[in-house]
Amino acid sequence: MESKNYKNSSNSIDNFFDITFLIKIFTRNWKWFALSIFLFSVIGTLYFLIKNPVYEVDALVLLQVDDKKNNVPSVSMVANLSDLGSMMGSKNIDNEVVVFNTRKLLKKSILDLNMNVSMNVRKGLRKVNPYPELPFFIKTDSVQADTMKSLSFKMIPQKDGSYKVKGKYHKTKFKSTINNFPATLKTPGIDVYIEKNPLVVEKKPKTIDVSIQNPNVMAIKLKKIIFSSAYSKKTTIVTISTKTDNIKWSQDLINKIIVSFNEDAIEDKNLIASLTAKFVKERLKLIEEEIKDIEKQVEKYKHDNQLVDLSTEARLYLSQMSGYEARSIEVQTQLNMTGYIKEYIRDEKNKNNLIPTIGIEDKGLVEIISKYNQLLSEKINLENSSTESNPALNLTNAQLSIMRQNILASINNLTQSKQILLKDLQKQDVLAGGKIQNIPRQEREFIEIVRQQGIKSSLYSFLLQKSEETELNLASATPKAKIIDEPMPGLFPKSPKKSIIAFIALTLGLIFPLVCFYLKNLLKTEVESKEELENLSQVDIIGEICKSEADEKIVVKPHETKPSAELFRLLRTNLTFTLTDPSKQVVMITSTVAGEGKTYISINLALSLALIGKKVIVVGLDIRSPRLTDYLEIPNSKGITNFLIDPTMKISDIIQHSKINSHLDIIQAGAIPPNPNELLMNTRLDDLFVELRHQYDFIIVDTAPVGLVSDTFLLDRFSDVNLYVVRIGYAHKDAIKYLNSVKKGGKLKNMYVVANDIDLNNKNGGYGYGYGNNTKKK
Secondary structure, eight states, rough: OOOOOOGGGGGGGHTTTTTHHHHHHHHHHHHHHHHHHHHHHHHHHHHHSOOOOOOOEEEEEEEOOOOOOOOOOSOOHHHHHHHHHHTTSSOOOOHHHHTTHHHHHHHHHHHHHTTTTEEEEEEEEEOOTTTTTEEEEEEOHHHHHHTTOOEEEEEOOOOTSSSSEEEEEEEEEEEEOOOOSSSEEEEEEOOOEEEEEETTTSSOOOOEEEEOHHHHHHHHHHHHEEEEEETTSSSSSEEEEEEEHHHHHHHHHHHHHHHHHHHHHHHHHHHHHHHHHHHHHHHHHHHHHHHHHHHHHHHHHHHTTTTTOOHHHHHHHHHHHHHHHHHHHHHHHHHHHHHHHHHHHGGGGTSSSSOOOOOOOHHHHHHHHHHHHHHHHHHHHHHHSSSSSSSHHHHHHHHHHHHHHHHHHHHHHHHHHHHHHHHHHHHHHHHHHGGGGGGHHHHHHHHHHHOOOOOOHHHHHHHHHHHHHHHHHHHOOOOEEEEEEEEOOOOOOOOHHHHHHHHHHHHHHHHHHHHHHHHHHHHOBBBSSSHHHHHOSSSEEEEEEEETTOSOOOOOOTTTOOOHHHHHHHHHHHHHHHSSSSOOOOOEEEEESSSSSHHHHHHHHHHHHTTTTTOEEEEEOOSSSHHHHHTOOOOOOHHHHHHHHHHTEEEGGEEESSSSTTEEEEEOOSOSOHHHHHHHTTTHHHHHHHHHHOSSSSSEEEEEHHHHHHSSHHTTTOOEEEEEEETTTSBBBBHHHHHHHHHHHHHSSSEEEEEEEGGGGSSSOOOOOTTTSSSOOO
């Protein structure tokens, strides 16, 4: 017989998913699979009808990002403001992409559109959001909304036009009734204002599900469904998209996010200009007072000294000094502005304010201040999106402190250099002004007052000009983000998709019964099929015996063509291929436990051998529970135990001839002894088998179950082949493990398995047993 490779029980899971095995399961249980596919198809159809179609809505936004590569600071206020304004634009588009999806921006958009309030009404099998055609306007106090818990309630219309309200605030349930609109709904945590939308007229009012969330919580949820990304690395175009079951709702939200982004960008961009304007106005007010005081001094001096005009000589000297005076005034103006900025920096109130660069000519200082302002802006944004314990925030604060000290040091250095320059100019002015000493005292004193008046007037004119430039810059602020492709949905919904639902329904319809069969196979304790036995057993199967048609004990008869008889003939054929040597005559039949059919197989196998003219004897060596007499209906007489106990008894005294077949003899077990194990070790038993080998062609030995007693292992010394009976639907899986352990331990030699009680109806197509069974017999 050709040997087969059978897998260990530990690989039963892999065998379960063997293709051939799966095909058998499908073909045998196709009705269950068809029913499963139908049920999952119904479930898939219901899901498709209940689930709202989800579309992807996206928009393209062009960002106006300033480029400072060629920017050179100058004393021009417009240039200075351009420097400070451009720092608000990021060279890195990725930074701007992140801003579109920040909680701060989303929360602002939510509050502006009142989107933390959502409504749903039933439409067919679906619940839909009626936005923008909302039947009610529902609002909450913005201060309360910022601290509220989740709130949900149903508005159930009544026949009299009122609405019953059933809801839940956090974990507290509440009920109420609304008779007239507008109305204020009192809930356990927040007051809700409800007003009917006059533009929406319902023929039949429907129940409305209302959900109100904390704007901060809503922003976190939106953050997960609003996606922003750079269109490409070479452009400043950003894609903003979301998936939604309400297209108009998403379009309005995306548009509002872009508007809020522009408002924040303009606010950030104008921040430095606003600070500069405030700074200039404060200085203008101070200098204006100083100029008024000087003008009063000029007027008083003229009045007290009765001066009408300066002499021609004084005018000449003043003309010569004009160059030094103009330069000195310019330097003094810069010193004053530098002093103002230094004073501004040292003021603790301005610690978190941007530093203006108005009036600073030094390019290095302007660059340092611009970098400081840029870092400070990043810190402000970081504070809005993180906690104080953020390591990045602490690092930024440390960097700002160092940069602030560097700015003060640079201002001190610049001040010193300007003071040196001013002293030099004043020295030259003194040399030129020595000639004025000859001018009368009154005129000389008057010139000094006029000089102070000129310095203050120049500084006032300079600041006045910068004030106008600042206002112009504020008025000319443009949006940073421009929509180049309006938010629009795709042509087809992203979900649910019929093809995917159909595929999932088909897959689940096929897998679900398979999983059920697998779990059933995993949880059951009995071996239920030959295939399962093959998968679990490490011992080859030499034959299989089907269920007897009429529970007959003797099924092998002359001219009998029933499947049970044919299977015994097939077992006989397989056995003769194994016993090719004429000296191999003893076939021992055992099982794990009683009731698996070893006696039934012993007798019918012996009869099948007798039918071909072989001289066969059946020896009953299950001396603890003999069953041969029950099957053969022969009188219970002396047997093996009697022969082993009585040394005077001959072999011929215990051999009985069968009435069923003349070629079949039987030796019964005999009386049940008190010491069966020791009795089977008697040497007379060895002599018996030596004699039987001479008298018979085949010796069939019916033994005790090996899983209960060790008798069979003692008899292995006589056997040439051991047939191990496994009854399908009766034998436990643990019995197969025991069978494998017997095989592995070599306790029984030349082992084969006989699968008993096979159900032929489970065979795919059958084996054709009983071929010719319906043929008429003579």
